[in-house]
Amino acid sequence: MKKLLTALFVVLACVTLFFGCKKDNASSSTAAPAASTAAASSSSSSSASSSSKSAKLTPISVLYGASVTEAGALPSDWPGYDVLKNELGLDVTFTALPSSANDQAQRIQAMGAADNLPDIFQVDRNVLTNLVRQGLVAEVDDMYAMMPHRTEMLYDENSIAHTTINGHSYGLASPGSIAGNEGLLIRKDWLDNLGLDVPTTLDELYDVMVAFTKDDPDGNGRNDTYGYGAYIETNTSDKGYPGSRLLPILGAFGVEGIWDMTEENAGLNIYKPEFYDAIAFIKKMHDEGIIDPNWLSYGKDDFRAAWKQGRFGIMKEQNAAYASESNYAPFDKNFPDGEWIIIDAPIGPNGDQSIGPWDMSYRIYAISQNAVDEGKTEAITKFLEWMSSDEGYMLAGFGEEGVNYVLDENGLPVAGDLGDMSYTGSKGQVYTQLRNMVFYNGDMELASRYPTYTTESGKEMSALKALREMQALTWTPQVGVSTLPTPSADVQRYYEQSLAEFITGGRALTPENWQAFIDQFNRIGGKAWNDQGVQWMKDNNLLTK
Amino acid sequence: MKKTSQPVVTTTKSGLAVSQEAAAVYKARNKAKLGAEIKRHAGVYLLAIIPVAYYIVFKYVPIWNAQIAFKDFMARQGVLGSAWVGLANFKEFFNSFYFWSLIRNTVMYSVGKLLLSLPLSIILAIAIYECTRPILRKIVQTLAYLPHFLSWVIMYGILLALLAPGDGVVNDVIKAIRGTNVGFDFLTSTKAFPWVVLFSDAWKEMGWSAIIFIAALMGIDGSLFEAAMVEGANSWQRVWYITLPAIRPVIVTVLILKLGTILDAGFNQIFMLYSAPVYSVADIIDTWVYRSGLLEFKFGLATAVGLFKGVFGMLLVFLSNFISKKVSETGIF
Numbered sequence: 001m002k003k004l005l006t007a008l009f010v011v012l013a014c015v016t017l018f019f020g021c022k023k024d025n026a027s028s029s030t031a032a033p034a035a036s037t038a039a040a041s042s043s044s045s046s047s048a049s050s051s052s053k054s055a056k057l058t059p060i061s062v063l064y065g066a067s068v069t070e071a072g073a074l075p076s077d078w079p080g081y082d083v084l085k086n087e088l089g090l091d092v093t094f095t096a097l098p099s100s101a102n103d104q105a106q107r108i109q110a111m112g113a114a115d116n117l118p119d120i121f122q123v124d125r126n127v128l129t130n131l132v133r134q135g136l137v138a139e140v141d142d143m144y145a146m147m148p149h150r151t152e153m154l155y156d157e158n159s160i161a162h163t164t165i166n167g168h169s170y171g172l173a174s175p176g177s178i179a180g181n182e183g184l185l186i187r188k189d190w191l192d193n194l195g196l197d198v199p200t201t202l203d204e205l206y207d208v209m210v211a212f213t214k215d216d217p218d219g220n221g222r223n224d225t226y227g228y229g230a231y232i233e234t235n236t237s238d239k240g241y242p243g244s245r246l247l248p249i250l251g252a253f254g255v256e257g258i259w260d261m262t263e264e265n266a267g268l269n270i271y272k273p274e275f276y277d278a279i280a281f282i283k284k285m286h287d288e289g290i291i292d293p294n295w296l297s298y299g300k301d302d303f304r305a306a307w308k309q310g311r312f313g314i315m316k317e318q319n320a321a322y323a324s325e326s327n328y329a330p331f332d333k334n335f336p337d338g339e340w341i342i343i344d345a346p347i348g349p350n351g352d353q354s355i356g357p358w359d360m361s362y363r364i365y366a367i368s369q370n371a372v373d374e375g376k377t378e379a380i381t382k383f384l385e386w387m388s389s390d391e392g393y394m395l396a397g398f399g400e401e402g403v404n405y406v407l408d409e410n411g412l413p414v415a416g417d418l419g420d421m422s423y424t425g426s427k428g429q430v431y432t433q434l435r436n437m438v439f440y441n442g443d444m445e446l447a448s449r450y451p452t453y454t455t456e457s458g459k460e461m462s463a464l465k466a467l468r469e470m471q472a473l474t475w476t477p478q479v480g481v482s483t484l485p486t487p488s489a490d491v492q493r494y495y496e497q498s499l500a501e502f503i504t505g506g507r508a509l510t511p512e513n514w515q516a517f518i519d520q521f522n523r524i525g526g527k528a529w530n531d532q533g534v535q536w537m538k539d540n541n542l543l544t545k
Numbered sequence: 546m547k548k549t550s551q552p553v554v555t556t557t558k559s560g561l562a563v564s565q566e567a568a569a570v571y572k573a574r575n576k577a578k579l580g581a582e583i584k585r586h587a588g589v590y591l592l593a594i595i596p597v598a599y600y601i602v603f604k605y606v607p608i609w610n611a612q613i614a615f616k617d618f619m620a621r622q623g624v625l626g627s628a629w630v631g632l633a634n635f636k637e638f639f640n641s642f643y644f645w646s647l648i649r650n651t652v653m654y655s656v657g658k659l660l661l662s663l664p665l666s667i668i669l670a671i672a673i674y675e676c677t678r679p680i681l682r683k684i685v686q687t688l689a690y691l692p693h694f695l696s697w698v699i700m701y702g703i704l705l706a707l708l709a710p711g712d713g714v715v716n717d718v719i720k721a722i723r724g725t726n727v728g729f730d731f732l733t734s735t736k737a738f739p740w741v742v743l744f745s746d747a748w749k750e751m752g753w754s755a756i757i758f759i760a761a762l763m764g765i766d767g768s769l770f771e772a773a774m775v776e777g778a779n780s781w782q783r784v785w786y787i788t789l790p791a792i793r794p795v796i797v798t799v800l801i802l803k804l805g806t807i808l809d810a811g812f813n814q815i816f817m818l819y820s821a822p823v824y825s826v827a828d829i830i831d832t833w834v835y836r837s838g839l840l841e842f843k844f845g846l847a848t849a850v851g852l853f854k855g856v857f858g859m860l861l862v863f864l865s866n867f868i869s870k871k872v873s874e875t876g877i878f
Binding site for chain 2: 102105106109110112113114115127130131133134135136223224226232241289292293294296297302311369488489490492493494496497499500501503504506524
């Protein structure tokens with residue numbers, strides 16, 4: 001009996017393994033993205049009557065960037081599925097990308113290496129360049145004319161230039177995050193408690209940081225506050241090291257970001273003497289403990305939890321992360337009398353001032369070469385054109401009328417009294433997971449995304465108002481900076497490691513050591529990176545006066 | 546004179562000289578015996594199908610794809626269609642600016658973990674084995690196993706809560722003792738970081754690694770301990786003269802097998818814990834491969850490094866097994 005049971009178990013396990021691994025040829029002729037658990041398909045919501053037509057449906061797989069990454073996948077009862085299936089004859093499978101940029105790159109490149117990319121997928125420009133080199137991505141030059149409405153809404157000369165490689169457009173770049181949506185914020189209530197004015201210069205900012213650290217600005221009698229808060233948010237296109245959150249400090253020295261894109265000083269900022277001064281200033285902040293000492297270990301979430309707990313009084317933050325209802329609520333609860341205000345970047349010793357480099361931000365959707373080879377071009381453009389139609393736009397952006405949104409007196413979609421199922425509610429927000437495929441940052445979208453609200457403590461808040469204030473700050477225009485060449489991994493490590501060591505004291509910050517660092521940087525490929533970047537700026541008319 | 550025909554003689558594995566007919570009978574019997582044995586243990590053989598299939602599909606079949614280590618891998622052309630580039634991928638790795646630093650860090654963490662975790666696992670196993678209170682033993686065992694099931698993402702959160710310079714528990718104690726508001730940043734100090742890696746790994750894996758030693762301890766004949774007690778041996782002497790010698794073959798086996806992965810220093814752990822200030826002591830081969838190979842679509846380079854690690858590990862296993870057999874007459878093959 002024991003043996004019989006064992007044999008039965010083994011046979012069952014083998015059968016499960018066999019059928020678990022078997023490719024589902026019935027639903028799709030192409031391999032679906034790996035994480036099928038996160039995927040939802042129009043097949044799952046199909047009605048009985050339409051199932052008879054399934055043989056005629058064109059399968060399309062989409063790997064999308066979710067709008068609310070911490071929420072679940074697009075539900076199988078999303079009404080758009082029925083339209084896609086019954087009216088357009090498309091069997092679309094949606095799979096969400098991981099939220100972290102590195103995980104996204106790894107996932108897409110692994111799929112690329114297996115020549116198993118989905119038909120449509122969101123991708124950043126660096127990864128796109130790798131895939132184009134491999135011949136895995138299709139040219140989309142002809143697709144723009146095949147979806148005139150979507151092209152009019154989302155694509156223009158600049159967006160097409162953003163995805164143009166060797167004379168061909170290899171991706172459909174739609175407006176991404178809103179440009180200029182970050183700003184420098186300071187605790188107004190702390191300034192008032194200490195009788196300080198809003199700082200306008202770097203020296204004044206330094207004095208305020210010291211006061212916030214040492215003079216108990218929250219009045220709780222404990223030595224538990226710091227002047228500045230940050231975390232390392234870096235890249236190799238515009239932010240550089242020590243990253244985006246310290247750009248207003250670097251801007252005071254005229255070295256915000258990795259590159260200088262002016263005609264007279266084009267090249268890496270690291271070569272400017274002012275960069276040394278900026279690093280010396282940040283080192284001083286670190287050594288004197290006026291920047292939250294956890295800043296080198298914080299992730300984004302830790303940083304955001306920290307300001308909501310009142311750990312520091314000055315930071316650079318994004319408009320919605322600061323002012324949207326759900327993000328502001330914990331701070332409001334902890335500090336009913338607390339108040340952040342948006343201030344401009346401090347003016348440095350030579351009169352320089354900048355919140356950071358400003359570039360157009362795009363979200364690229366690429367089409368795999370396999371999809372085009374399989375004759376899916378027309379189906380893909382049909383799908384994308386529908387997504388930008390009035391019906392597709394509202395379904396993807398706000399869900400179903402009466403269920404996820406209602407229209408106000410101005411015809412704008414609002415949450416109304418729909419509670420959790422509204423497009424901003426905890427249950428309803430998953431119906432808007434595709435909104436980044438259709439949004440174009442128009443006024444209606446922004447008004448709907450960032451409504452004015454009153455907090456529990458009675459403050460009137462608006463992420464849209466914060467956005468407009470942030471956009472009006474002093475920025476450095478660097479259009480096209482995200483298309484500049486990136487360094488090799490070794491050069492990048494050397495660059496980041498050396499700057500980090502200078503700041504933390506791992507290497508003494510002296511002119512001699514700095515010069516040795518620059519010399520070695522040049523030898524291992526830094527100079528070549530600089531020269532390639534400058535050449536790219538010249539070739540693509542990116543230099544500014 | 547009639548010549549007497551001599552029987553054809555063959556030799557068995559055991560060196561016994563027997564006639565060919567006898568050898569045939571011997572083979573047939575062995576074959577029948579093997580068949581009977583397989584039939585008798587059919588359930589076990591059936592159970593083995595899944596792990597064997599796993600190893601074939603996920604370990605042996607990919608060996609075919611290892612050839613991309615010598616190719617400029619182009620996904621559209623596939624493994625066979627990509628152009629041969631000889632040793633170019635290996636040269637790129639060996640000529641990396643950080644090659645020796647990567648090797649040093651990788652070996653430092655591997656050997657360090659071996660030297661720290663192995664003795665701790667053995668000590669924990671003996672402590673659990675010697676514990677005479679069953680409830681206490683179970684509680685300790687469970688608590689010791691628990692961290693193994695936490696991902697390094699969670700572990701990083703715990704370590705940050707403990708070690709963060711601003712408000713970490715350890716730093717709160719340091720600040721209280723020193724009477725200052727200045728903590729010590731364990732995670733960004735090049736001096737402290739290696740110790741954080743080694744001890745956090747030991748903490749996470751010690752309980753899990755102890756299982757194999759506990760299993761070995763269970764196999765020791767209890768009469769040996771009884772005899773030793775009669776002879777007046779105390780607890781330490783029993784551990785030293787009975788327990789440790791009894792589990793020596795297991796220790797040697799674990800040690801030799803660990804040497805096979807000496808160039809795997811723990812990607813997940815380092816990747817979660819490291820940051821720019823500690824790259825010089827934190828960057829290991831696998832994190833370099835992640836940045837230079839996978840994120841830059843250089844799968845040939847990534848495979849070349851994997852192949853290098855595999856061959857190096859295999860050579861170490863053979864070498865250590867050879868030395869172990871010479872010195873202690875214990876080995877794994």
